[in-house]
Amino acid sequence: MADETTAGPVTTLATPIRLDFDFTPGVAQSRFLRGLEQGKFMGQRCPSCGKVYVPSRGSCPTDGVPTTEDVLLSNVGTVTTYCVVNVPFAGQSIEIPYICAQVLLDGANVSFMGLIQEIPADQIRMGMRVEAVWVDESELTPSLASVRYFRPNGETDADYETYKEYL
Amino acid sequence: MAERCAVIGVGQTHHKSKRDDVSIAGLVREAAKMALADADLTWSDIDAVVIGKAPDMFEGNMMPEIYLAPALGAVGKPMFRVHTAGSVGGSTALVAAHLISSGIHKRVLTVAYEKQSDSDAMWALSVPQPFAAPLLAGAGGYFAPHIRAYMRRSGAPEYIGRMVAVKDRKNAMRNPYAHLHLPDIDMKMVEDSMMLWDPLRYLEACPSSDGAAAMVLSSEDAISGHYPPAWIHGMAMRSEPTMFAGRDQINPQAGRDCSADVYAQAGITNPREQFDCAEVYVPFSWYEPMWLENLGFCDLGDGWKLTEAGATAFDGDIPWNASGGVLSSNPIGASGMLRFLEVAMQVRGQAGEHQVDGAKLALGQAYGGGSQFFAMWVVGSEKP
Amino acid sequence: MSAAERTVRPVSIASFAQSQNVRKDDERNEVEGLMPVIAEVFGNIGITKDDVGFICSGSTDYLIGGPFSFVMALDAVGVWPPKRESHVEMDGAWALYEAWVLLQEGEIDAALVYSFGRSSLGDLNEILTLQMDPYYEAPLWPDIVSLSALQARALIDAGKATEADFAAIASRSRRDALSNPKAQVAKDVSPEVLLQDEYVVAPLRRHALPPITDGAAAIVLAAGDKAREWSDRPVWITGFDHRMETHSLGARDLTSSPSTAKAAEMAGVASGKVDVAEIHAPFAHQEIIVAEALGLDDSVVINPSGGPLAANPLMSAGLIRIGEAAERIRSGKADRAVAHATSGPCLQQNLVCVLEGE
Structure with missing residues (x-):
């Protein structure tokens, strides 16, 4: 068997990483997803600026307040x-x-x-x-x-x- | 009152698609040692280290400042890790500069890197989220629709993107550290390259690089080094929400506000006239005309005309990305810092073959995310 | 002016808020968890986002398992019109440091700092392994509990502590947490009872480990006139520093924390009597190491909030120490406090913040 320690530099080392995560859609996205389950697009309106977001992630990105009113799109x-x-x-x-x-x-x-x-x-x-x-x-x-x-x-x-x- | 701050040392690696001759630690150390040598300093002269990079999942190493501390001589010192998406290289330099302008430290080493070949960045950007359609094919898939919208809005002819792609790759031939060296680059070669994200072709997109950038920043009473310092005349950061009703993704307000802030600090009223050159984050060719407008180098809708007229070419009146830019080297986390570093090299007169003659005042810009994060600085050869 | 001669600009902790610390919040996403905390930290002092000139946050992508988790979290604030904003992939205590640095320059007078993270989404013990050297250590998957157990063993072998000491710290923390409505683990249980716990990794029994916590926290910093406008009794940051140690565990004396001692020296901990210390020691034995490095004597009240053994929301637990210490001063229970935050395996990186009332 050849002396493998003199075979030159090791340049690659494979390190498989597997991590599993739960994903939490949250309150607002859950309503969007429940809408999809019924074949509907459900958006949410910002109480401050009145804009309708779909899907809403729970906040109005410009006002930073919760979107609460459902809007069927x-x-x-x-x-x-x-x-x-x-x-x-x-x-x-x-x-x-x-x-x-x-x-x-x-x-x-x-x-x-x-x-x-x-x-x-x-x-x-x-x-x-x-x-x-x-x-x-x-x-x-x-x-x-x-x-x-x-x-x-x-x-x-x-x-x-x-x-x-x-x- | 803020203290003066200057760049006194710069270093960068040779950027390549795969730097399998070094570890991550070896990569960042290569850039840092160069910067120290340029500043004529050693590790012990450094008060603090500020490091930045894009998402940790790009290499699979969580909060890597922890692992990299000894390689960067940070043991016993304050060490800081910044992450602001693609603008991170720029914002990392700004965090480091504030450690000096606030009077807390005298000499700070700042480093940014990406070793994309250690993992799969495209995969890291397209992690399937259970409730989203798996459509996004990396950053190009995100930006291509906005490029199409710019073309529609400005009426720019479709060859403008190819012109930028050729110009920046030609510039890269003058930069020994650039990743892409394409001596035969021309409009036809770009046109013949594969259409990846229509309207974006392969050669209109940045490469995927391993690389690092480093700078030594110093207070006024601690200046050293082999070249004159690059004085910081202004620095600014701005963010806006990623997605909101009525958001202008082509000409983001955060970019306009950020440049207005940095120009006010540096006394810039006419950027095209007053700057001698600029290094601007252009990962996809069309972002040159878009950022020309966003940064106020011309009127809205006219960015492509500057490109077309050759104003931004190496021999133009306002060279953009004389180094070859992000289109020629893209170690993501370091790409923003390279913009900041390259303009420092220009005003210090150390840019070698890609030196813009007599450069005295220059703008470095970095952006990130979906064009919602901006970082900029203005550096000059004169003390502010 | 040299850095050493610098006059520190007084900056105050004007407001602090934290979420309920829970084992698993699977109803709300990051933005929804953060929004009420941001609303509270502003509401406490009657201000809005328009009153702060800078925003800085701390979080890590590896808690949610996807890149750019801080990006969407920003929607909890609503940065429109565009704001000066930054993010550190570190505990929020370091985000606070970045904001404090900026306030030193005098250009802005107030900043919002927040941090968030849900430790419950993945296997935290495995995730933290990715902090190790990616070539020589991480492939072996040394988990953080085992590494901490090595440190605890070293402490015992050095004669600096016993397992009973760990139990005493856990007992005190849980008892103190009874008066902290935001705590996750609160119970009046004696050290003797705790010592009957099984080992998780010897010599660490279950009580010596931090809970897994979902949570978020926020602080408003204020300087100049705003500090007095927003508080009748401002809590001032009078010293602030952080230091790093080598990554190689074999090259460190795990029974001491020179980086904490250096940060404490630079922050001036010893220049006055310390009434309260909030120590971010996720594992019980680490409190002993940090307290020694901070130079605290027996008169100092340690972790009256219950500390990280009562709630350990990763990325926020350090920031919360600073907030809790400030609250002790604001409520008149202390005049001078020390807050500590840590990062990395076995206390590799440490931050010290000295707070004083008037």
């Missing part, structure tokens, strides 16, 4: 902006390329990130009107997995002026 929204993801990464579960868009639901004051399908990646546009496609009722869970994706709903594109403040 539309199933339909506008793509404010987007990118087409073409990069593979660990943990990815969607086939590339896919459209990752900021969707501003009607009635909400913030957009959130959503997957757009049923349209070729090169045909997505800013301002496109889209609707949520939900999983079958029997498969609804308190999770964003309840929303399969968004798809164009055929409406005329929203005017840039109507969403430019949400960019």
Whole structure:
């Protein structure tokens, strides 16, 4: 057996680390998730500035006060902006390329990130009107997995002026 | 009343995708030793150490200042760890500078680093949260939609991003420490590179680097070193919420407020005229025109015109990122500090081949998170 | 002016608030847990976020298991219009130090400091292993309880303490915690009874270990006119310092804490009589080491709040020591107090803050 101590520098040392964590959505996000379980988008309104957040993490980010009033939002929204993801990464579960868009639901004051399908990646546009496609009722869970994706709903594109403040 | 503070020593590693010749401790020590040598000091001359880096999960080492204390000569001294997302390299330097301007210490060593190859940063940024759609493909996936929004808002032609990508990589050829050295870089090469996050191509994005940066900061009565000091003329930090109704992600208020603050301290009324150069955190090519506007180097909507006209090129009237910038080296936690460090090198006249002729006053900027955290400083060759 | 000749600008602990310390808060997320604490720390003195010129927080991503946990926590404050703000990946006591440094310059007069963390989300004992040298130690997964037990054993072998001393400290802490409505572990139980506990890792029995705690805390610092405007009896920070030791446990005398002693010297602990000390010693035996390093005599009341053996919210437990010490002075129960915070395995890094009333 060769003397392995003279075989040159050790440059790599693999140290697998596995840690498990509980995740606490919190009071406000739980209401959002319970909404998803029923096939609905539930937002919350800030009592101070009146803006509607979806999902609310429990506070109004600008006022620092709890959001408490539930607001049922539309199933339909506008793509404010987007990118087409073409990069593979660990943990990815969607086939590339896919459209990752900021969707501003009607009635909400913030957009959130959503997957757009049923349209070729090169045909997505800013301002496109889209609707949520939900999983079958029997498969609804308190999770964003309840929303399969968004798809164009055929409406005329929203005017840039109507969403430019949400960019 | 705040005491004067100056940069008297700088050091940085050769940035590479994988520095497997050194441990994390070896990496930070390499930069720190250079900075000490530049300042003509030894470890025992240092009063305190301030270290910064991006999320600990990038290397899997929790609160690494604890492990790194002996490697940085911090035993028996105050040691401090800053984390403000991507702006951290800048804010770390500012925390260190305040230890001097407050009169508490005379000489402070500040260090920032990332050893991305020790773990998987892309994974660390995309940890699946149980209730979020697993869409985010690293930082590029976050910023690409905002870049598209900027293009729409400003009407900028799509080749502007490629121009920045080429300019900064050409600058990097003058910087021996830069990670990317691409001698054949041109518009076609960028255009031919893979589209990762449409509209962002591979060569319009920063690399993933291992690297560290270090500076020795000093009070006025403790100046030393082989080059004249870079005096700090202003420093500022600003934060705004990550996501809120009506947030302008293209031209964030926190960035505007931060520059207004630092300009007021340094007596800057016309940044394009008064600064000789700037090092600005541009991890994706389009952030140059966006930050030109946010930092007030031009009117709103005109940033891309400065880039197009060559104003920010090495031979332009206001060179941006003469070092090659974040597009050429991105040891995340250190990237912000490198901006601060590079402008100090410029006004000290020690930038070698990428020295901007006669640079006397310069701006360093770092931003982080989803463009909600900003850190800036102004350094000059003259005492403020 | 040299640093040594510097005149310290008086800065006061104007307000302190902490959450209920609990074993597991699985109803609220970080923002929801923090919001009432922020509201209380402002409400105590009738101010709003607009009255502070700087915000600094302390937390660690490894408690929640995801990057940038401090980013969303900021939504509990509402930093709009944009604020001067910073974060340390350290206990909130160090965030307080950063704010205190900034206040020294005189440009701003008030700052908000907060910290948060839920230790219950993962296996804390495993998580803290990642603080070790990532190449030579962490791969062996030495857990923090075992490392602390090594230290306790060294203390016993050096003849500096006995297991009965550890039990006495735990007994006192739990009894004192009965008068602390925010404490997690409060009970009147004698050292003799505690000594019947099983060993977790010998020589540490269950009572010598800190509880696992979810919690948050906040302090408002004020200087100049604001300090007097916001308090009839300001509690002043008269000394503040922190020091680091080597990471290599084999190179340290685990039975002493030279970094605490140095910080105490720099903070001027010995320049007056100490009435109360709030010591951040998560493991019972560590209180003995820190008290000795601080130079405290038997007359000093130690951890009247119950200390970290009654509630140990990681990242906040140090900041809470400073808040609790300030409250003792504000309530007139003490004139001069010392607060201590620690970080790293076996008391590697230590911070000392001296507080005085008028």
